[in-house]
Every structure is written in structure tokens, then in C-alpha cells.
Amino acid sequence: MKFFFFPIVTIALFFTTISTAQTREKDSTMLRQLYNTALTDGKAYEWLDYLSNTIGGRLSGSYEAELAVKYTEEELNKLGLDKVWLQPVMVPKWTRGFKEYAYIESPTGEKHITNIVALGGSVPTPNLGIKAQVVEVQNFKELATLGEENIAGKIVFFNRPMQPKHIHTGHAYGEAADQRFAGAAQAAKYGAVGAIVRSLSLKIDNEPHTGAMSYGDTPDSQRIPAAAISTKDANYLSGLLKLQPEVQFYFKQNCKIWDDVLSYNVIGEITGSVYPDKFMVVGAHLDSWDNGDGSHDDGAGVTQSMEVLRMFKKLNYKPQHTIRVVLFMNEENGLRGGLKYAEEIKRKNEDHIFALESDSGGFTPRGFSFETNDANLKHIRAWAPLFEPYFIHLFAEGYSGADIRPMKGNINVLAGLQPDSQRYFDIHHSANDTFDQINKRELELGAATMAGLVYLIDTYGVK
């Protein structure tokens, strides 16, 4: 491409609920200031560089998680907010231990080293590892049909791929995630000795993707170790099983579950000038998996949320409502931070009207998904023309964010930032979720988009 000779002219839409030209002018000026500030004088990228490259992966209960609490508290303190504090919360502590090791062994003894990563919350294998025949299944129904006679003593290999036909990759992820979350518990019912789960990624490569799993009510004595296998190795194993059903799988991991430890949600607020007792939350989760540095999941969201309040202070915007940034601890393997925050606002009877979470990666923002009533959805969608110059077009019903959903029932509007979803699961929960995958402008556009919505909710309220 050589030149763009003239810029894009977007469709002129009309405001349906904001009545005066003057109001429109004020709002569009504010949005322009927010985008300008984020893009020309932003801080999110620098914060994220530190969080990712100096601190690194921040699994709950780790030293890195505590460093992240300290760092973000310090940085919030520099912003001149009205209040910054730590909200104590007990979190699970699980450690991966040594790097996992696994191979496929053919009936003639040839070994093919495979790429696995223990699932978060998994028990370890015995010290010498586990070796057993493999039964491949697509889903829990197939597992039940095979039953104990075919499963007992074997390793169950859950290999249902994410479906590429879905346009929003989160949809494909949601369809396939039960294997990872509950696969081991289901397989244990039939006497399996281990569970290997195809990585939740649409990309065929050598990178395994971890994530949370739960044993549910499986008794301790029956809990079996679980790991994710890279998509490439999953395809290899599946192909091999068709030729050599007697193939064996070996894996070894020495993860450990410890007692819960004390950690914190990090909170900062600008007190409302008109409604100090009505609260708005913008947030993300501070913890991450340990195998990457958690740049997209969810360092991006953390720094974007901080950036919203920084920009308001910088632009000398005095919100009518109290606006809080909440950096939740332990989304990945427990959600204790989100649960604690919701519990505390209920206990203190704090009136929350709005919460926005960014936890879908730091990619180009496309809009928002909302959990609210029709009246609010209509109210908010009337602001769509204000976002058009920024190519923000999505004001959809849909999932908001894991950390803020515990407030449901005690809040008017829950919202999730919706960035472009195509690249997210290629790196999500893998060693490739690193700072080099972040595009500075995309991160900044997300922060400005969040700030724009927060500003409009603050200005026009909710239904």
C-alpha cells in the first residue's frame, strides 16, 4: 500500500436520546480528550512493561503476586486519588513445581516427547510419573458410554477441538472449556489414572495452555493428575492412536496445593462530587498464570483500568459518582477477590450502579458486552454515535467479567470491554502471553474506550 489519499468518513448517525447539540458537543470533546490523552500521553504501556517484564507471571499466593499488589498500590498512590487501600482476601496457593515432562511411547518402545503443562489445581503425579494406555474421547457423554470397563487404569485424553467457525473466539472457548475444568473429575469416576486435555487454542502449535480445573466433590484419594497438551501434540497423539491403540502416555508433574494465604484486592477511588455514596467500578484481575507473564491476561486490563482514573485526574475531570479502580486478586484459580469485593459492598450496603471489567486481552477495542436490563441497554446504545469516530461499534448483550459478576443482583449495569478476539486464545494461559504480544496503541485505545463509557455513565446515570 502506497498512500491513503483521504481519510475515512464514517456514517453519520443521529442521537436518539441525548437532546441538545450543546450536550453532544461537550461529550464528544471529552471523548476526544480521553483518546488524545491515551494515545499521546498514556501510561498503561509503561505500567504493563513493569508488571510483565520486571515482575512477571503473578499466580495467586506467589511472591510475584505480592510484588504486583505492592507495585500497583504505589502507582495508584502517585495519581492523587482520594483514597487507595488494600482489601485483604485469603487466596488458594498452588505451585507448579518442576517443569512437567511427558512422552508418548509406541508399543515398540519409541518415545515422542510431548509438550504439556499441568492444569492449575491439579494434584501431582507420583514421583516417578504415570504411564498408561490412552483412551481418547470428545466429551463426557462418550466417556460415560465407554464406562469403567474401558477407562479404569487408563489415561483419558479429552480432544474436542475449539471450533474455528465461530467468529468470536470466546464462543469457541466456552464450548470446549468443560474438558479442562471438569475432565479430570469426570474421568476419575470411571477409574482413570490421569487426564490429558487438548489445549484450548485455535492455533496448531507446540505451546500447551494451562487454566483452572476443579475436582468438585471427588474424594482426595480419587483425585487424578491433569495436564494440557499442545494442539500439535494432541493431533499427533490422536493420529497415532488410530494406528496403534496400544500406545502409552507418560507424564510427570510435581505441583502442590498449599494452605490458603493472605493476599489483597488493590483499590483506589475518586470520590464523587455529587453522589459520593453511589459507586462505579472499573477493574481487572491482578493475578495471572505463572507460565507466561500475563500481559494480555490480565495485565492489559489492570493497566487500562488504572489509566481510566489517571486520565480523569490528568484532565481534571470531577466525577459525580465515586469511581473506583479495583484490581482483583485470584481470578484465575479461585475468584476469591471478586467474591470478597461483592461480599464487602453488600456488608457495607454500598450502592453500586456500574462495573466494567477488561479481561479479554489488550487488543483493539470493538465495544462492550452488557449484563443489564433492556432500559439500560437502550440508554447506553444511544451513545453509540459518540464512539463511532473511534471505530467502537459493539454494544451487545453478553458476558461482562468474572470478577464483577459476583455483584450481579446488587448493581444496575455490568459491562465487559470487548476487544478483537482473534488472537487472544493463541496465547491465553500459555508461555506466549508475553509483553511482546502487546501493541501499544491497541492497549491505549482500550483504556480510552473504557474511560469514555465510564464518563458517559457518570454523566447520564443508569436506569
Add this chain to the structure above:
Amino acid sequence: MKFFFFPIVTIALFFTTISTAQTREKDSTMLRQLYNTALTDGKAYEWLDYLSNTIGGRLSGSYEAELAVKYTEEELNKLGLDKVWLQPVMVPKWTRGFKEYAYIESPTGEKHITNIVALGGSVPTPNLGIKAQVVEVQNFKELATLGEENIAGKIVFFNRPMQPKHIHTGHAYGEAADQRFAGAAQAAKYGAVGAIVRSLSLKIDNEPHTGAMSYGDTPDSQRIPAAAISTKDANYLSGLLKLQPEVQFYFKQNCKIWDDVLSYNVIGEITGSVYPDKFMVVGAHLDSWDNGDGSHDDGAGVTQSMEVLRMFKKLNYKPQHTIRVVLFMNEENGLRGGLKYAEEIKRKNEDHIFALESDSGGFTPRGFSFETNDANLKHIRAWAPLFEPYFIHLFAEGYSGADIRPMKGNINVLAGLQPDSQRYFDIHHSANDTFDQINKRELELGAATMAGLVYLIDTYGVK
């Protein structure tokens, strides 16, 4: 992020001009089939892998450009199109020669090696290079004000950065590109001995970005060599000049302009079942710069355009109009392919109703920009709801594409695919425009989006 518990529900809009429910159903089914095919059984990524990794950078007149002609002709021949042919066109041949070499030399003789790349079309430096003092300017007006007394015998350093505040990066590019295209010709007027231009990128890094330049009517004897300098080195040089105005810049490049050589546009067509004499074009440019492998610029567009016709054949879709894929030669440093194609349709009096170009990178598609009349724009915008499930929202007036614009005046609708623009200029015309920067799904979504529009134009015609 842990889970998406339920998918996004987009806004339900109403069709305004497509009248019957049956028609809507047929169209949305066709679009779904196109997206399914691209995402689950696509060919664009495989083609692009070959074009980028086996052939590589394809500058007009190079051996690689001829390999690309041969390869794409062969691949189009495999698709069972009604006709595939080569359209001869004479193209400029410019070669870079040895890798460029440059440094900044302080008054005390310290040398700082800098990253430069010759601009396409530049004359070489003398064999031993050029060393001279540097005059930094932001624009041609400042150059004129400084005049011959301050410029003669010096190297002019054009250092006006792309503006990060623009949301569409193409806008920022368009504003800054005159320095690269005409900087040397302007500087030569005042007796400068060389021109160094800040790379057209919003990212601060060590990678220089090449691109076309023109000497206009500057006599041969007064043509001065021109090169782009990386943004990081541009910042360094600018800072140093403030401290040490006597700093000197040295650069050496041995590029060469040869006689024009014969090359080809590669064309394939499916003949229309109802209007065989009415033509629609979907295309991109086959040539690229030589420093990267041209994956985004414009291998992506080439393989997406081929994919449109492949999918129509695969789905057994029989278009009413004749649909051509045109892979234009020499967009980057001459536009001869685009000019030749326009000239030939005029000469043969071929009635062209529509042309679509993809030449803005293989990133997530956001929609289209159109050069047409209001009636067509309205006609096309009525189809927007059909694209909503695919997050395609942009149906804007704007620049279409360099290769198809020569048809303007002889065609009803010109359109450009508009992918997300944030990452494009980070890699554009640099050694980083490589296959690893391509996301398979983003590329495929672009191809499906193009096919969807071509299908709708074919079905409902133009005004």
C-alpha cells in the same frame, strides 16, 4: 480470563431495502457458508506461506516477482476458472544493491551506526558515500524558509512524525508521506546533497521503512540520494542535533535504476451466467518491497482475492456477472499494472460495475471504504445487518485502493477492504513485514468479508 459463559448477542437491526424474508434467509445462508469455508477449509494462509516463505519479497522486475507471477497463474489454473491469463505490462526495475550503511559522526569523531534503508527509486550515493552536516526540518515550508544559504552542501533530515492521535493509522500515514515521496526533490532545489527521512511508523524501534519516492522533474544531474532512517535513530539524531549542531551524517547506498522490463498482471475469471459482459474485479498487488517478504503488503490481499474466487467455485456459486481476480504488478514503485488494466478495459470497452481491493494488511476486517455515488452507498449500507454477525461494521466513504483507482470514471463502485489499522504501519515496507506477523483467522475473515460483498453486489447489482 477464565470463561465466556454465554456468547455475544449483537444488536438486531432491520433490513431497509431487501424486501422479503426469503431473500434475507438466502443471503445470510450464503454469507455463513463463505465464512465457514474460509475459516474451516481456507486456502489463503497456505498460499501466503508459499508466496512469503518460498518466494519472498517481490519487487517489480525481480526474479521473485516473476516467480510470483508464475506461481499465482498456476494456482489460479487449478481452481477451474473459466479463463486465466497474463496481461503484459512494462515495469520499472530498481535494485537496492548492497545493504546500506550509515552513521552519525560527532564533532569529536565518535561514530553512531544508524539503521537506514534506501527509498525505492533513489539514486546511489557516490562509491565512497556522502558525509555532510545535517539540517533537520519538519516540512517543505520550513525547508523553503531556510533556503539555499542554509541547505546547500548539507543533508536534509525530514523528521515530522506520524501523529498518534489519529485513530485510523492510515490518516497519520497520509499526513506524513510527502516527506518520503518528494523530500529529496524538494531538498535538491536548495542544493542539498542527500535526504534522510524519518520512517513512516508510529512505533519507536530500530527498523527503517522504505517506500516509493519521486524526483519529479529534477534534472538527472541534480538528483540526490534518499534513505529512510528508523524512528529510534531519528529521535537520537534529532536530540543530538540540539546539543551538537555540527554533527555529520554519513551514508552509502548503491541502488540502481535499470531499463524497464516486461512483467504481467495475473488475471482469472468466472464468466457471468446472466451478464457475461458486465465485470466485477477483486484484486490486490502481487509486487512488494524487497526488504521484507511482503506478507501484509500485499501478499495478504493477493491470497484473499484468489480465495474469493476459489470459494465461489467450491460452493458452486454461479455469479450473474463476470467476476475477475486481478493480481496487479508494480503498485509499489510505479502503479503500471493498475494503469495498464484500466487502459485495457477502456480500449476493449469492457463494462466494469465494481472493483474491490485489499491492500491495507491482512488484519481483522472491519468493513469497507467506498468511492461511489450516494445512491450506491445507501444501497450497499442496507446490507450492513447481514455482516453484523461477523463484526463487520464499517461502510464508509473513503479511499478504495491504488491499483483500482485508475478505473475511476469508468466504473460504478470502487471499494477497499478496511482491516484493523493499528499494527499495519509498525511493519509496513520494513523487514518486519513477514509471514509470522500474519494471523491465520484474521486473513481468512478478510477473504470471507470480501466474498460476501462481491456476492451481494453480484446479486443486487449497483446503481
